[in-house]
Amino acid sequence: MxxxxxxxxxxxxxxxxxxxxxxxxxxxxxxxxxxxxxxxxxxxxxxxxxxxxxxxxxxxxxxxxxxxxxxxxxxxxxxxxxxxxxxxxxxxxxxxxxxxxxxxxxxxxxxxxxxxxxxxxxxxxxxxxxxxxxxxxxxxxxxxxxxxxxxxxxxxxxLTPARHELILRIPESPLLAPIAAAVREDPADATTLAVWAARLGVSTRTITRAFRSETGLGFSQWLATARMQHAVAMLAREEEIDEVAACVGYHSASAFGAAFRRITGLSPGRFRSEIQ
Structure with a gap:
């Protein structure tokens, strides 16, 4: 650098x-x-x-x-x-x-x-x-x-800006920091927005508004992006797509592939072939 x-x-x-x-x-x-x-x-x-x-x-x-x-x-x-x-x-x-x-x-x-x-x-x-x-x-x-x-x-x-980018803004407020830490530690964490709201003693609307304000994304979109960043690192290590899907919280390779394509513009297989 x-x-x-x-x-x-x-x-x-x-x-x-x-x-x-x-x-x-x-x-x-x-x-x-x-x-x-x-x-x-x-x-x-x-x-x-x-x-x-x-x-x-x-x-x-x-x-x-x-x-x-x-x-x-x-x-x-x-x-x-x-x-x-x-x-x-x-x-x-x-x-x-x-x-x-x-x-x-x-x-x-x-x-x-x-x-x-x-x-x-x-x-x-x-x-x-x-x-x-x-x-x-x-x-x-x-x-x-x-x-x-x-x-x-x-x-x-x-030199042209990319059509797709993989960028994640990490929320830092005391309200959202525990959620961000849990997801980054374990991208397969399946804790729902309702459960987080109950744990934190706030409404789901409060969490949703906070995510939108701090990251520009709703909770579900932020979660999917965080998972894809983790998936990219695993694919770069040549791990199997089925294993990657499970590790980032998807029950099937097809569901993972659809989410991956929405965010990166490529299928997991095509992406892996391009980074090796």
Missing amino acids: RPGPAAGPRAAGPSRDGAVDSRRLPLYAAGEIDVPFVVRGSAEIIPRDTFWEEHSHPTHELLWNQRGASSATIGARVWTITPAVGLWLPAGTRHSGWTPAGTWHRAAQFGVHAVPPISDGPVAMEVTPLLRLLLDRLDADDLTRDARSRTEAMVLDL
Whole structure:
């Protein structure tokens, strides 16, 4: 997640000892460092489950994966990052990240002096095969100045917000925090809205209004999105679709597949084939 030369990563498997690496990077304001490049890429196969502590870059950043799924957290929002859907972070945006072992992590830094504003804040981006090829081309050492300029211009032209994104806002109020914690701990938790209301001593309407106010989603939609974020991580680990469905609270693979398609735009099988 820091500007650096592209590397040819070597294969790595999941952490066998359960250890988690923590990486600490600096906090930079937008444009604090005057970089000499327009676009500069980096690549790494992550050897262990890795937590990236909150940091920010002087450059704009595009995150995506060549293989696997990861996440980035900005404030109370958690974004899922895959080979097909990346995340654009304007320069100076504070964010943390989680990258499971074996993920082929990719990033591109964009100089603020050369790139017009794409968005005021983080936005999910389409990472098409053509965009990936062009970004890879920029890593070549033998590009002429004109060829590099043309390629950079095409990259900028292809930066397009994604049609589907997997983003979850985590409610932080004392009322909703127990619900969010229970679902994130066990996505198959089947506690109904009525049961939660009874436990918390409020009406179901109060919980519904609070979810809509804090997350922009109703409880059922928020729950489905939280489950799909968990499902994506399991599919990236090559777990069976039936097992994933059960682990995230669906009684059949077909019901899970329909919910997954509504949120991601892809079937679980198609999604898994794209992230491997």
